[in-house]
Amino acid sequence: MSEPDLSHIPREARAFQGRPAGLVSRMIANAVDAAVVGALLLAGYLGINGLLFFLDPRSFHFHEPVPLLTLTSAFVVAGLYLGVSWALVARTYGCHVMGLRVVGRRGHRLRVLVALARGAFCVLFPIGLFWCVVNPRSRSIQDIVLRTSVVYDWMPRAHEPTVVSVSD
Numbered sequence: 001m002s003e004p005d006l007s008h009i010p011r012e013a014r015a016f017q018g019r020p021a022g023l024v025s026r027m028i029a030n031a032v033d034a035a036v037v038g039a040l041l042l043a044g045y046l047g048i049n050g051l052l053f054f055l056d057p058r059s060f061h062f063h064e065p066v067p068l069l070t071l072t073s074a075f076v077v078a079g080l081y082l083g084v085s086w087a088l089v090a091r092t093y094g095c096h097v098m099g100l101r102v103v104g105r106r107g108h109r110l111r112v113l114v115a116l117a118r119g120a121f122c123v124l125f126p127i128g129l130f131w132c133v134v135n136p137r138s139r140s141i142q143d144i145v146l147r148t149s150v151v152y153d154w155m156p157r158a159h160e161p162t163v164v165s166v167s168d
Contacts, residue, residue, distance in 0.1 A: 016152040017152055017153065017154065018151055018152065018153065019151060019152055020132075020137050020138035020139065020149060020150065020151055020152075021098075021100050021138060021150040021151060021152055022132070022138055023129070023130070023132050023133050023138075025098045025099075025100060025152070026098075026100065026129060026132065026140075026150060027129070028094070028097075028098055029092070029094035029095050029097065029098040029100055030094060030126075030129070031094070032092075032093060032094030032097050032098075033078075033081070033082065033092045033093065033094035033095075034078075036081065036092070036093050036094070037074065037077055037078045037081055040077055040081065041070070041073060041074055041077060044073070044077075045065060048063075049062055049063065075123050075124070078119070078123045079116070079119040079120045079122075079123045080116075080119065081119070082115075082118070082119035082122055082123070083112075083115045083116035083117075083118065083119030083120070084115070084116075084119075086102045086109075086110050086115035086118060086119065087109070087110055087111070087112045087115035087116070089109075090102055090103060090109045090110065091153075095150075099152055099153065099154040100150050100151065100152060100153065101150070101151055101152075101153035102115075102118070102148055102149070102150050103148065103149055103150075103151055104147065104148055104149075105147045105148075107151075110148060114146055114148070117146060118142055118146050118148055121142045121145070121146065122142055125141065125142070128140050128141030128142050129141075129142070131144070137149070138150075
């Protein structure tokens with residue numbers, strides 16, 4: 001068997017390796033990431049209530065979440081989750097599931113500030129994702145402004161993928 005036959009990338013997907021990701025793949029990855037953020041928020045809520053129970057079990061009752069605090073927490077947790085994931089390994093869990101990687105202009109991993117800015121931008125302006133439908137390179141508003149790109153990359157290690165330059 002030759003080395004290409006032993007690849008962990010399915011034959012059907014090999015042609016897409018390094019190419020820009022489309023809307024459907026990105027939406028599915030975003031849905032998985034939203035579930036991860038929801039689980040983190042639920043864990044935080046249960047953790048706070050567990051601590052309150054530990055401190056005073058006799059008068060314990062579950063506290064109702066404050067809507068403004070919950071929404072603010074959701075935005076902060078989502079932005080940090082996205083930004084830190086992109087800065088450290090160039091992909092979130094949703095990107096990992098869908099075989100996507102977020103890269104900078106020359107196909108390298110994002111710098112920390114760019115990754116955090118992209119995370120905040122994606123959380124505050126999620127509708128910008130739909131621009132990838134009309135953009136010839138499948139780039140969202142966030143990608144255009146921050147000079148990033150989302151590409152198909154099934155490699156499990158945090159390597160620097162070989163992609164075409166994304167400069168505009």
